[in-house]
Amino acid sequence: GAVVSQHPSRVICKSGTSVKIECRSLDFQATTMFWYRQFPKKSLMLMATSNEGSKATYEQGVEKDKFLINHASLTLSTLTVTSAHPEDSSFYICSARDRAIVQYFGPGTRLTVT
Amino acid sequence: DQQVKQNSPSLSVQEGRISILNCDYTNSMFDYFLWYKKYPAEGPTFLISISSIKDKNEDGRFTVFLNKSAKHLSLHIVPSQPGDSAVYFCAAYGTSYDKVIFGPGTSLSVIP
Numbered sequence: 001g002a003v004v005s006q007h008p009s010r011v012i013c014k015s016g017t018s019v020k021i022e023c024r025s026l027d028f029q030a031t032t033m034f035w036y037r038q039f040p041k042k043s044l045m046l047m048a049t050s051n052e053g054s055k056a057t058y059e060q061g062v063e064k065d066k067f068l069i070n071h072a073s074l075t076l077s078t079l080t081v082t083s084a085h086p087e088d089s090s091f092y093i094c095s096a097r098d099r100a101i102v103q104y105f106g107p108g109t110r111l112t113v114t
Numbered sequence: 115d116q117q118v119k120q121n122s123p124s125l126s127v128q129e130g131r132i133s134i135l136n137c138d139y140t141n142s143m144f145d146y147f148l149w150y151k152k153y154p155a156e157g158p159t160f161l162i163s164i165s166s167i168k169d170k171n172e173d174g175r176f177t178v179f180l181n182k183s184a185k186h187l188s189l190h191i192v193p194s195q196p197g198d199s200a201v202y203f204c205a206a207y208g209t210s211y212d213k214v215i216f217g218p219g220t221s222l223s224v225i226p
Contacts, residue, residue, distance in 0.1 A: 043218040093157045101146050101207050105157030
């Protein structure tokens with residue numbers, strides 16, 4: 001299957017700072033990328049969908065000014081958590097797809113805000 | 115309103131036996147269904163899919179059955195192995211949504 005990487009895998013930051021998470025499709029061109037958040041023992045919560053070169057579409061209840069998403073190329077999307085607070089601590093997962101339906105997921109990033 | 119439901123949060127099966135994971139959906143406009151497997155602290159891995167025009171798709175130990183009239187699908191794993199212990203997500207895709215909608219997941223434990 002297709003490979004999607006995420007960096008960093010784990011990050012700890014202080015409250016009030018910003019953190020950037022990268023998502024890359026390594027062996028295919030991702031026309032669409034998705035960002036999810038997973039709370040402990042819960043399902044995947046879709047945060048936003050981004051198409052290369054255009055603005056991300058955010059799900060209801062997700063603050064676009066807090067979670068900045070950029071999809072500047074067909075292989076890279078970034079999620080920046082701005083002015084992070086402890087309640088933003090979570091497991092963030094990206095996924096990517098080309099023009100097919102199947103989404104391929106990255107390994108996830110564990111964010112801890114102290 | 116949950117469009118993709120997995121009513122069993124967990125399931126335990128003896129090694130070597132069959133695991134059956136169930137999924138129900140509410141929207142008859144879905145035209146593609148997928149199963150993903152997820153280990154803790156990792157991203158989900160695509161397992162198998164089925165088009166709405168089919169009623170069965172098989173890949174090795176994994177078979178997905180689709181019953182459109184009942185809006186129900188199931189994933190069969192046989193024989194089950196301890197390495198199959200993970201959370202399994204059922205997902206559905208409709209062209210009108212152009213994205214995959216995930217169910218809440220079922221945690222499978224395969225006991226040696």
